[in-house]
Amino acid sequence: MASKNYYKNRKESELYGERLLIYQRTDLDSDNYFFRAKISGVKGYVRRSCKTNNAVRAMVYAEDSYLDLQSRHKGGMSLTKLTVDKFYLDWLESNKNRFTKSRYQWKKSVWNRYMSGYFGSKQVSELTKSFCDGYWEYRLNFWKNADAEKRIELNDKRIGAKTKSSHNVAVNPAFATLRGEASLINEFLQAAMDRNHLTRMIKVSAQTAMAKSERGDSFRDTFTEHEWKVLTSNLYNYAHNRGKFKGERVHKLHLFQRMMLRAFVLFASSTGMRVGEIKQARWGDLRLDKDSDGNRVLVVGVRAETSKVRRGRSAVAFSDHIIAVMDEYKALSQYTGDDDLIFYSVKTDGSVGGVDMSANFKSFLRSCDYRDRKEGLRFSKDGKARTLYSLRHFYAVSRLKKGVDVYRLATSMGTGVTQIKNHYGSSISGEAFIDELTKNSTKTGEEAKSVAVRKLIDMVQSGVLDEEVALEQLKRVSATR
Numbered sequence: 350m351a352s353k354n355y356y357k358n359r360k361e362s363e364l365y366g367e368r369l370l371i372y373q374r375t376d377l378d379s380d381n382y383f384f385r386a387k388i389s390g391v392k393g394y395v396r397r398s399c400k401t402n403n404a405v406r407a408m409v410y411a412e413d414s415y416l417d418l419q420s421r422h423k424g425g426m427s428l429t430k431l432t433v434d435k436f437y438l439d440w441l442e443s444n445k446n447r448f449t450k451s452r453y454q455w456k457k458s459v460w461n462r463y464m465s466g467y468f469g470s471k472q473v474s475e476l477t478k479s480f481c482d483g484y485w486e487y488r489l490n491f492w493k494n495a496d497a498e499k500r501i502e503l504n505d506k507r508i509g510a511k512t513k514s515s516h517n518v519a520v521n522p523a524f525a526t527l528r529g530e531a532s533l534i535n536e537f538l539q540a541a542m543d544r545n546h547l548t549r550m551i552k553v554s555a556q557t558a559m560a561k562s563e564r565g566d567s568f569r570d571t572f573t574e575h576e577w578k579v580l581t582s583n584l585y586n587y588a589h590n591r592g593k594f595k596g597e598r599v600h601k602l603h604l605f606q607r608m609m610l611r612a613f614v615l616f617a618s619s620t621g622m623r624v625g626e627i628k629q630a631r632w633g634d635l636r637l638d639k640d641s642d643g644n645r646v647l648v649v650g651v652r653a654e655t656s657k658v659r660r661g662r663s664a665v666a667f668s669d670h671i672i673a674v675m676d677e678y679k680a681l682s683q684y685t686g687d688d689d690l691i692f693y694s695v696k697t698d699g700s701v702g703g704v705d706m707s708a709n710f711k712s713f714l715r716s717c718d719y720r721d722r723k724e725g726l727r728f729s730k731d732g733k734a735r736t737l738y739s740l741r742h743f744y745a746v747s748r749l750k751k752g753v754d755v756y757r758l759a760t761s762m763g764t765g766v767t768q769i770k771n772h773y774g775s776s777i778s779g780e781a782f783i784d785e786l787t788k789n790s791t792k793t794g795e796e797a798k799s800v801a802v803r804k805l806i807d808m809v810q811s812g813v814l815d816e817e818v819a820l821e822q823l824k825r826v827s828a829t830r
Contacts, residue, residue: 358382358402362412369415371399371407386415388422395428425548433476433537434469442541449655451625463488463530473546481534481551485652488527490522511608513608527555538801546721553791570724570733576719583717584611594716597629607679610713613692613706614740619666620649621744622764624737628703629655632679633687638671645669651763662763667748677766707737745773 355375362369368387373380380402386395395418397405418428439459445453471480484578531553544746566608570579586592586610590599615629634650647666653659666672672809679685684693694704714735717725728734741762746823748758759766 351484358404358455360408360413362408362472364786365411365415369411371404371411373402373603382410382411384414386411386418388418388428389424391428397430422764428474431473431546432469432660433473434465436473436541437464437537440537444625449625449657450660451628452657459530459533462490464534468534473541474543476538476547476551478551481511481538482557484526484553485555488522488530489558524555524559527558528718531555531558570729570735570739571746572739573728573790576726576742579719581615582712582715582716584614585610587713587716606682606709609692610706610709612674614737615671615674615739616666616691616746617737619647619671619744620664620667621659621741621748621758622649622651622664623741623763624707625657626651626655627765628690628692628705630691631687632685632691635691637674639689645672647675649661650754658763660763662760664761664763667744667751710737711735742773749773754767 354370357375359370359372361367362371369384371382373382382399382404383396384399384407388395399410399412401407401410402720417533423427426463438457441453441456441460447561448456464484466603467484468476488658521820532551538551538553540549543548578617583594588604588607590596590604590607592605613627616622617624620627622630629652630649636648636650638646638648640646646669649664649666651662651664653661656662666771682691684690692704692706693701695701714727716723719726722728722730726735745758755769757764759769762769
């Protein structure tokens, strides 16, 4: 409660009496008036600046505001004036420890680039379903309207930009991109609802932004076996300064950066780890083990704090070739302690930090000549762009074609079984698919129950629970009792 000495030149409204008064504050070096309003049914007072030092104008402002506050309260709207920008950024900071560093940066950068311009200055309590759905028209025209040319120019000049060009600007965003943005918008709308800034829940869906016929499959493209052979052959020559990549003036640092790119690409395609996880991997996370046949395998400990799903796991490389690649790369690295980043960059002040290989990888793909394609291996024959995340896709498809159990694959990749099936199921070989469908068809009741129990145990041990599959297996167990 404010003390009597807090108020100066206090005056009650002739219309509303002690329910509304204006005053000047003794604790501020300002002559501006403030008002204090008591709204029936609302706990405490509403206090706001009148934005003037004139008492008459201040009272007019206060009485107008009082009517607005009463109307908002009767309509079930929040009385708190809070812009979406302020709310979102405060919410993001207060929940920072819930996200990995890369996930937090994505939530912040995507908001600042796209969503702030549409939602930012709007009052949270004034958000409506129709206004939120209007974001999609704004977003789809973000790089196309009259301001697009200026935005692209500014994109080129961003501090810390991956490249100095605008090749990475997607004028027509992919459906998967819009779906990710919808998830982010819904996350902050839920937080606003939880904090009583909204009186009803609002949700948006990317499905309203794009016709189904325009969405495509939204999956990352991978490489064919022949494309992969061409890529890895070029990558070897690039890293070792051979063939068309040979340069007489290539200095030592440049050669090391080439070797780093090769190690990064092969490491990603051999382990199936997310790009953000690889960028935060340290030498101490690697260890050598042996498989059931006694062959050496590389095992990578993915720490929970670096994982998108905040759950630690072990990613197992499927080829021992990566061991030699990493040994060769490590011999050239300046930082090889257990706590040192495997892939790194040295800043101008001498400090060591993470490195972004995405632009280098895209540039390298363009340099790989392939069947007269204008941009080499940068795009598939269907015109789908390849990125570093295509390497994770390549890993999953390769493992499924080799008949790796879907639960073990999900565990190694740190994702769900349903996600594996939805994204990569079409890549399972015909024989493996038929086996999956028919393997229980001739079993007796007891044998079927045994299989069902083993599936449930596999899911529990992997830490990945597919509810639909689990329910089906429980039905199988129940049917044989």
